[in-house]
Structure formats: C-alpha cells, structure tokens
Amino acid sequence: MPSFNTFEMHIATIENNIEANPSLCIETCKSLIEGICKTILTNKALTYKEDGKFQELVKQTMNSMVISSDCYKDELCELARRIASVAQKIAEIRNNSGFASHSQDIKAISVNLTLSLFIYKITDVIGGFILHYYITHNNPKKDNRIHFEDCQEFNEYFDEENPFAIGLLTLSSSEALYRQDYEAYKEEYLYYLETKDKN
Structure with a gap:
C-alpha cells in the first residue's frame, strides 16, 4: 500500500543509526511501530488514547485487524498480547535512553550496538x-x-x-474527484470493488 511509503524515512533513519547512534535507532523504532498502528486505527475509523500506553495501542491495533473467521483467531489474539508486551519494553528502553524526545544527562549510560540491533530486528518483525x-x-x-x-x-x-481535459491538457479525473x-x-471506489468482484 503506497500510502505507507511515508515510513521509508523512519526505516532509513533506523538502518543508518544502528551503530552510529543506537539511541536514535531505538527511538525511531518505537516511533515507526506507533505511526503504523495509529495510521491503521485511523484508516479503520477507530479512536485510540493519544496519551495511552504504547502496549495498549499495539494490542488495540492487532485486535482490530484479527478477523473473527480466522481459524487461528485465538492464537493471533494471544500473539497480539505478547507482541504488545514486547512493544511496551521497547517504549520503556526508548524512554530511558531517548536521543531526541527524552534527552539524557551526558553521563547517562548509553545504549550499545547489541541492544539497538536487537530492537531493530524486533521492530522489523x-x-x-x-x-x-x-x-x-x-x-x-x-x-x-x-488513500x-x-x-x-x-x-x-x-x-x-x-x-x-482542459484544452490540450489531459488531467486525472480520479484525482480531481478525490481532491x-x-x-x-x-x-465510486467501493462500487467499483463491489461490481468488480461480481464480474
């Protein structure tokens, strides 16, 4: 879904800072998951607490997606709960070592490459x-x-x-209608999907 391409900047920041700036890498990992969750919930017209726990946001997102007819619904819901717990731990690490939004004292113990690489891989999954x-x-x-x-x-x-067309200029009628x-x-889009499936 091209609308999610906005997050490519997050991914580039994460990958470029695993070793160069592990704290920024971890902070951006949390931000990436948070952005994906908020986008999905907004796309689905679901509200979420802006100041709620990160764990709750991830769990709400996962639960909103699992379809009731899925034969592994119970397993997926349990995995959602566990994924949310892991996500919460990432948020806690980020809060304790944040580079930008939670600045630390210059003598604070810095995050190392091992932890940033681990969180990068967890975020990827x-x-x-x-x-x-x-x-x-x-x-x-x-x-x-x-979108x-x-x-x-x-x-x-x-x-x-x-x-x-306006004069010799051909324009996108779909984009004009969307805007x-x-x-x-x-x-029009929903009708197209409905009729396309019947043909």
Whole structure:
C-alpha cells in the first residue's frame, strides 16, 4: 500500500543509526511501530488514547485487524498480547535512553550496538507482521479512510471511463474527484470493488 511509503524515512533513519547512534535507532523504532498502528486505527475509523500506553495501542491495533473467521483467531489474539508486551519494553528502553524526545544527562549510560540491533530486528518483525496482516486482510468499508495512492487499479479504470481535459491538457479525473469530493470518490471506489468482484 503506497500510502505507507511515508515510513521509508523512519526505516532509513533506523538502518543508518544502528551503530552510529543506537539511541536514535531505538527511538525511531518505537516511533515507526506507533505511526503504523495509529495510521491503521485511523484508516479503520477507530479512536485510540493519544496519551495511552504504547502496549495498549499495539494490542488495540492487532485486535482490530484479527478477523473473527480466522481459524487461528485465538492464537493471533494471544500473539497480539505478547507482541504488545514486547512493544511496551521497547517504549520503556526508548524512554530511558531517548536521543531526541527524552534527552539524557551526558553521563547517562548509553545504549550499545547489541541492544539497538536487537530492537531493530524486533521492530522489523513486529512492524512487518502488522503491515502484512493489515494489507492482506484489509477490507475497505464505508467508514474506512481511503488513500488515493492505494487505489491505482481503480484510478486507471476511472480515468479511462471518464476522460478529463482542459484544452490540450489531459488531467486525472480520479484525482480531481478525490481532491474535490472525497465522499463521492469513496462511493465510486467501493462500487467499483463491489461490481468488480461480481464480474
């Protein structure tokens, strides 16, 4: 889902600072998971506590994604609980050694490469799993947020069916609709998905 490409900057910061600045690496790991969770919950029109525990945010995200018909629902929910506990530990380490948002005394014990590498790998697994599950099981609904860049197939179809030009300049009718009337775009997109599956 191209809308998640925004997090590529987080990933670059993490990878570039595993050894160079382990505290910044850990801080960005926490920020990455937090951003993914908040984006997914907002996409699903679910509210979350801005000042809540990091563990609760991760668990809420995981629980919001697990579909009731999944044959491993109980196992996934238990894994969600355990993943949330690991995520909370990352948050605690980040709070104790934060480079930017939780500055430390210059004599504070600094984080080493071993810990930053370990947290980087944990973040890769947790973030990767959350994104994979969300993308694989994402089901756009009326109350869900839709991102234009994630609807490439529909956009191309809509542009072909509704050519839009001003003089010699050809414009994207799907983008124009998305920017000018998001709700109408959403309705067209959901109708497209519904009829596409029936054909």
